[in-house]
Amino acid sequence: MRKDYMVAAESAGLDETDFVEAHWTKVWEREGGPQGRLKRIARQDEFRLMMPYLKSLPKGARILDGGCGLGDWVLAINREGFSSVGLDLSRKTIEQLQAHFPETEFLAGDIRATGFPSESFDAYFSWGVFEHFENGPQDCIREALRLLKPGGLLFASVPLDNLRHALRGSREKPSALTSPVRFYQYRFTRAEWSRELGIGGFEVLGVHPIHKRQGVLRFLHHQFGLPYGWFFTRGLAFALAPFVPGNLIGHMVLAVARKPAVAP
Ligand SMILES: C[S@@+](CC[C@H](N)C(=O)[O-])C[C@H]1O[C@@H](n2cnc3c(N)ncnc32)[C@H](O)[C@@H]1O
Known part of the structure; x- marks a missing residue:
């Protein structure tokens, strides 16, 4: 596990949980609502990997989205006939979701x-959340184990420690000359993410690097200075992604894990 920091001059007085909440509330305010994102869900790596498992569950199975953000995944999964619940630290985002989607x-x-x-x-999914606390992901994993029924499924993604990070060096913190920084997230190799879930009592069924195109895009930006927004950069990322192994360039890593049917 390696740490990422971010410049956070404005958050000096906030404790870790308040900082995470404030950061994401600001992100979601910029994004607006979930509608624009809903259409894209069926094409996402997470959907492709998770749906075959969910289809084995009975209709109406109860599913938790831990760290639901704009709630688009909850709405999409419910359309598939499940009964999912979205939970998020950002009170403001949740208030808006409650007002727009009272059902x-x-x-x-x-x-x-x-x-x-x-x-x-019956199942619990969480995209890009377990990595946000400096004492590591075990508090999140322990609670996930408690919440799932025996044999219940966990799908959890965290940032992948990929080639771009290796090339950047094992820098833990930005230079002391920059603005004040604070912990933002951990990155994991596939083996590390699998090990964390195993330590937490889960049986790991698969660990998949995902979001290759996003990984290539970031590589092109950070290694060669190509702006994210350029049509050329996006086109190049689209063209290159199929040829690069996910392990090297995936932006996130998604684990599929099961709570043992009988306590170990
Ligand atoms: C990377 S975003 C992911 C959002 C959403 N899952 C998605 O894929 O679009 C992380 C989300 O997790 C939420 N979050 C972070 N830590 C949390 C915690 N301890 N409990 C609940 N939500 C949390 C943040 O507020 C944010 O909405």
Whole structure:
């Protein structure tokens, strides 16, 4: 596990949880609502990897989206006939979702201590959330294990420690000459992410590097200075991604894991 930091001059007085909430609330305010993103979900790597497993669950199975952000995944998964709940630290984002989608269950809360009864869910997915706390992902993993029914499925993605990071060197913190920085997230290799879930009591069924195009885009930007927004950069990323191994360039790594049917 390696750490990423971000410049955070404005957040000096905030504790870690408040900082994460404030950061994401700002991100989601810029994005607007979930509608624009909904259409794209069926094409996402996460959807392709998760749906074959979800299809083995009964209709109406209860599913948690831990760190649901704009709620687009909750809405999309419910359209497939499931009963999913979106939980997020960002109270403001959740209030807006509750107002716009009163028929859907959106709740403000912390995935490390959700308050749901044990064994409430058949499946639990979480995209890019377990990495955000400096004492590591085990608090999130422990709560996920508690919430799932025996045999329940966990799908969790975290940032992949890929070739771009290796080329950048093992820099832990930006130079002391830059603005104040604070911890932002951990990155994991496939083996590390699998090991964390195993330590937490899960049986790991697969660990998949995902978002290759995003990884190539970031590589082109950081290695060669090509602006993200350029049509040329995006076209090049689109063309190159199929030829580069996911392990080297994937932006995220998604694990599929199962809570043992019988406690170990
Ligand atoms: C990278 S975003 C992912 C959002 C969404 N899952 C998606 O794929 O679009 C991380 C989200 O997790 C939320 N989050 C971070 N830590 C959390 C925690 N401990 N409990 C609940 N939500 C959390 C943030 O507020 C943010 O909305």
